[in-house]
Amino acid sequence: MQRLVSAFVFAVAAGSMPGGLLAQPADQEPKPVLRPQREVEQDMRRVYAKFFKRTKNPQMHEQGWREMERFLGDPRVYQLMLDLFKDKPIEMRRQVLEFFVNAASDDADVVIAWVAVFDDDPEMRTWAAGRLIERVGEEEPSQRVQRVIEAGLSDGHDDPAVASAQLASRFGLLKAIPYLIQAQAQPRGRGNVREGAIAQIVVGTQQAFVANLTPVVANNAVGFQPTIGVVTNGVVLRVMDATVWAYRTEVHRSLVSMTSDAWGRSTASMGYDQQQWYQWYENEFVPFLAAQKRG
Numbered sequence: 001m002q003r004l005v006s007a008f009v010f011a012v013a014a015g016s017m018p019g020g021l022l023a024q025p026a027d028q029e030p031k032p033v034l035r036p037q038r039e040v041e042q043d044m045r046r047v048y049a050k051f052f053k054r055t056k057n058p059q060m061h062e063q064g065w066r067e068m069e070r071f072l073g074d075p076r077v078y079q080l081m082l083d084l085f086k087d088k089p090i091e092m093r094r095q096v097l098e099f100f101v102n103a104a105s106d107d108a109d110v111v112i113a114w115v116a117v118f119d120d121d122p123e124m125r126t127w128a129a130g131r132l133i134e135r136v137g138e139e140e141p142s143q144r145v146q147r148v149i150e151a152g153l154s155d156g157h158d159d160p161a162v163a164s165a166q167l168a169s170r171f172g173l174l175k176a177i178p179y180l181i182q183a184q185a186q187p188r189g190r191g192n193v194r195e196g197a198i199a200q201i202v203v204g205t206q207q208a209f210v211a212n213l214t215p216v217v218a219n220n221a222v223g224f225q226p227t228i229g230v231v232t233n234g235v236v237l238r239v240m241d242a243t244v245w246a247y248r249t250e251v252h253r254s255l256v257s258m259t260s261d262a263w264g265r266s267t268a269s270m271g272y273d274q275q276q277w278y279q280w281y282e283n284e285f286v287p288f289l290a291a292q293k294r295g
Helices: 004-014 037-053 058-071 075-084 090-103 106-118 122-136 143-154 158-171 174-183 249-263 274-294
Strands: 185-188 199-218 221-239 244-247
Touching: 037 058, 037 075, 058 075, 058 090, 075 090, 075 106, 090 106, 090 122, 106 122, 106 143, 106 158, 122 158, 143 158, 143 174, 158 174, 158 249, 174 249, 174 274, 249 274
Parallel strands: none
Antiparallel strands: 185 244, 199 221
8 A cells, every 4th residue: 555645746746736846937838738637547547458457468568668658748647657567577667667767857756766765665666766866867856856755754664764865865965864863763652552561570579378267167077278378578560651762774874974974074973862963963064064155
């Protein structure tokens, strides 16, 4: 199941959000009128069903790829294109990503970045990240691509956070440092909340004693059945709740590497101490960048 962030990314890519990132400046020529989205999606589904869904014929696939190329000018159906091929072999999914690479547009780069961060297949994430790095080159990625990376760092799952951290380090995104600081260690709450203690430790001594006597009567005889009790003397430690912290070593390494290179001094001594990292960022690193900018 796709995460909610995918809907945000592709809504932005399609320009469907109010004031979205695809809003055109007034000095640009208007984009050509597109067919209704429902009609385009139906057309794409027909192409997929005819050339990919029910056949493994390479010739049919080749013709199908040529048919798919005509949808690349409409970013509204990029998500559908990925969804249609999500259960296909990785070679086919790579071919879909190659379409976006060849499109060489910001809309397509957003899709590649999303796959590089949020795809469930680690091999696909690695491959998409490599293609995105080739696309961007030595330049800084667009603001929309950076938002995808920031969304990955804010995600509660480890894989998107690690993938985003590696991309942020590779692109030298200093603006992402606060996100990296937060993402390098995350709490893992208890999934099932229950009443009472979740653990108990007792250190003490126990002393047995006769707590009660029960009479036992028979012909010409009377006896007693003792009830033995136990008294415990010592210390009891009860754990009522617990939170586990996950330390993402890959995110931490990316953070230390990027900040050390930018600052000119090692930042490894701060470890995973988020408070120390934030104090360093606000009190030392931001003024350092401002001084560099001035001169």
